[in-house]
Amino acid sequence: MIEQKQTNLPWYRRAVRWGQTNLTEMDPTNWDKEFWKQYWKETKIQGVIINAGGIVAYYPSKLEMQYRAEGLGDRDLFGEFAEEARKAGLIVLARMDINRATKEFFDQHPDWFVVNAQGEPLMSNGRYFSCVNSPYYKEFIPEVLKEIIEKYRPEGFTDNSWTGASRKVICHCSYCKAKFKADAGLDLPISSDYNDPVYRQWIKWSYSCRIENWDLFNETTTRFGGSDCYWLGMFNADPFRPHTNFCDLKEIGRRSKIMMCDHQSRETRTGFEQNSLNGFLLHGLAGWDTVIPESMSNYIRGVRTFRQGSNPAKETQLWMLDGIAGGISPWYHHVGAVQEDRRQFKNAPPVMQWHEQNEIYLYDRLPVANIGLVWSQENTEFYGRDDVEEKVSLPWHGFVRAMTRARIPFIPVHADHIDREAANLSLLILPDLAAMTDAQCEAVQRFVESGGNLLFTSKTATLNEWGEHREKFPLEGLTGIRHLHEVAGTEGKSNPNWEVFETHNYFRLPQDRHPVIAGFEDTATLPFGGSVRRVECDGKLSPIATYIPAYPIYPPEFSWVRVPNTDIPVMLAGEHASGGRIFYFAGDVDRAYGRTHLPDLGDLLASAVRWAMNDNLPVKIEGPGYLDCKLFKQGGKFILHIVNLTGTNQSPGFVEEFIPVGPLKISFYTRETMPNRALLRVSGIEAKLVVENAWATIQVDSVINHELVVLE
Template identity: 70%
Template structure:
């Protein structure tokens, strides 16, 4: 695959490496050692520091600050030439969001200022304004100089979006541009009730996208059609809103997306990385390559730039990314390391990736469940509390689907109509803010026989976060929102003296199949809020009702004050088209995202299984927390299983793998006539059994991961 000389570099460079050079690496770095490391890690491309905040080459632009130890050297030139000799693709790394005091003194109108005209300064560096000539003229000159002198394949920059939403720049450039394009004065503070602030949010996204297009115009003009300016993105859509990076817009412009998402976080765990691959491929296409920077230094409760990340922690993050379609990209800070253990982390994974790369590209996910997300919902529903309003329900469904081994794909709300033909189930995880066209796409999906699972405030707000006069999905659900919420709204105290979240679901005697497994209880712990709704026709019926909170302490007072209400918390039914409908009026997705209480996760998974009506393409039986990603590649089915059992402890790092097994895997063949089954991690063939349109394979044990190839 990767030896096809006719392909452009961005179609054949799968493994990447980056040594983020420091200012003293020109003095102490050993390039010959790194060349050997390139070979050991099987990289096909490298990212090398070039210019911007620090120049690693003798720039003719006097205001571009040079690395302290550079002297008369040309470090970028030397490393780039060495990489070319090794046959590697070369990307020039930039960081363009801040500059020195001397630069500011020369061009004060190019830098961010607050409403009082004071510049934004951090660690002696002044933040540049994305709407000034620093971005519009100066950076294009830097790009042109690097291209003319070194001919890199392209550029990356993980600070291209400028300052975050915490700073509203009031420089003359921003004031004039906002007035001309929006017709308003700049807002002076964060205020979601201010129309000018909401429009500033959308405008800020468009300004970044405008610069993306400008930089690519410059690089392609001077470096040719394949010389790309790539920026960098973070794949978590809830996080990227802070930097005004529109993942959908960037994805639509990208044949390769450079992802800067180096490790797991406290909420999302390792499973986040396979999701990263699916989400970015969802906006850029499955023909695009998605390399991701993967940390070899310690991150977590405390970060240590020079300390080696525990080997299992690094490797499982890499493996999870690969399972989701991510291309591995090792990342070290500094060319000289005293903790040399970090250099043992990546090579085994990179070497395995090279051996199996033919199974890891040119494939499509086999998944008929779509988990919907959008930037509008993050912005105009999440507002200043995206963690509580957006991230928790999103994570709740991700974890529930992963634990239940249900293949799913993240789908942008604007792409519902595009993906509808491949989906059986749409999930709206409290997707409150939606455009009219997005709501119409959901409606048409259900009217065509599709199945819908939705929660909380989904579709109750317009794209600006304003409450709609009428629930737009009422025609397909037969349900009206009363726009009242009860229970534990927002973040609650864990102090037992405060018991707002001490509430429950009351289960009826006659149980819906979604409640299977709960036969030995009449209640389920909840802990969340309930949206009051009214059934206006017979499309939906209630499955359980709400039990309000009551004192939790002292125990003598802990008795149910209101054992029953008529407030529904779960409703299910069927549209006239045949599509199944399930609504969580109680925010089970958010509560599960917060607590990981198994009962809540099972409710979410059971609802999706019921909605899918036996049309899921995969069944996996056996112990463990397994992330299962299924793909079709020509006449192959490819299943990547990642073992996450015991892996997501926090605080902490993955110290050892906990093997699980045996595992029985059954897959729908979809017309495939299999002749062999290979286990590419165990290194052996398996003997399958065939039953109608299903194939079943037994895997004795999985330590970190297994790759099953059926062809």
């Protein structure tokens, strides 16, 4: 890294490669010090995360109620690990896990633990869940932090269970009762009911309680450990997952000098491309000068998890590479200091070594993207409610996948940050962002009135911040759309029984084709499988396709169109007086594509984005393969990281081989800076560069797993 080579920078700016051995209780009896010292060198790490205290102590604590690892005996495993790490010149973070404790602890302080309305404690694997509002968090954990600091002086702390019990449990301990009464003036809700305004207040209050603890822990660590000794927590970067534990990513990003992300491998719904998105989303919250390490699994995760089994090497490596492409710093993760399946120790070194060699190109850079894909915590909470996957996650990931597949650069934008990001954006995409605050709606209006383009879908802005229906659509004046509060089609997944056919519906494409659907010349219909919001329009936007209602699937003799035409618009397009283009999907194409990955629907989303942008994109990438492409500017350089995801979309499954793709024709819009040469930092060669009419074009003959293109 350019600036991180300076030794006078704080540790959280210098350390960009991390390692973690998540210690087990029996590791004190048999850990191999010499092996780990060599592995640290091989993986080029600059910092380590070592288990210290909380649910299990790996050092001889003087705090009576802190449970000691079963195999610890008289040893100080944390101290031994930390000492060797210091000798190796590594930053040391003490790992905590603080959300549960033993029966002995519970028996001494039963009022410190989570209980339901009947006073019954919450338990898991013989441990009792501690309450985030009790002295366990407010007094005991600060004492643990103080003890570790005074004894070992770590640079900071991590904790992957700091948010406590999940939202499924409303704690009725005396501390929660008193605090909710004091803060909200209300008694605790009895049950989870989003129609109950007290429960909604409890949701927001629960977020604030976690942030309050975040601040308390940081006040403790900086007071006793110095101004750079931070308590960092851990969190999952998927914007729709942390809500299950009241983790406010926006507030954490605002507070963090370094963000410790815990998202260890790909998932069925999101694929490898999720990891570059993780980097873009978290940097959008914390800034692009913030280092964001991510814990990356070397054990097997998937349909079945095997903690001591080696994840297939290419599976691990591709997840790491895609994260690096999005600005994530690699952080290997092993469970247990001793492994019989030693294949896992060959997974990370090649990637970590390449990362060190190319560090100068991977930091101190800014994304080049003029499309903002908008998300918010309010929409997740108060529109998604008990069905976040269906209502919120699928539309978001529908657009993510469609734009990744079409190689269209974009950045995630929190709805509260629209004004902040507006100057760098040409298009806002609101993927069924149903629950919006008045301020967020006003920011969208300012954006369009100043000439920006807008693409929105389904119920966007029809609900207030609590998820309640608005009497009037706040974007009506902007778009001319009036919602009729009626739905055509059926919401939700298709019934697997072919006799039930509510989602067997289609789009009717007219003979006079709008540019968005101009690529479908050989068909008059498109498969859909979703629902349509009924709307009227005053003429600002015009319908470009209509709805075909569902008809029987089975038996095949019955499968003929009953209603071939309706006047129900599913897509509308137009232009605002300011010059910006506006596109509305009344049909939830984003959700349908997120669910099915049907190529027609992905093509439709990408085509709508390109039309709304008038093809004003900073890079064009032509050629075969499914590629995740992230473009950056670093001073006068363009940096394009291409990750080859071809053949990896099948799930469940693991990557067993890389499928090379190419040739690729890549054109960069370089009006401001004309490059002189193009370096390929994976292939190790210089590509022929052709500059013409503000476009710099190269050819990449083949990409195996990834390529880093540097134009300078």
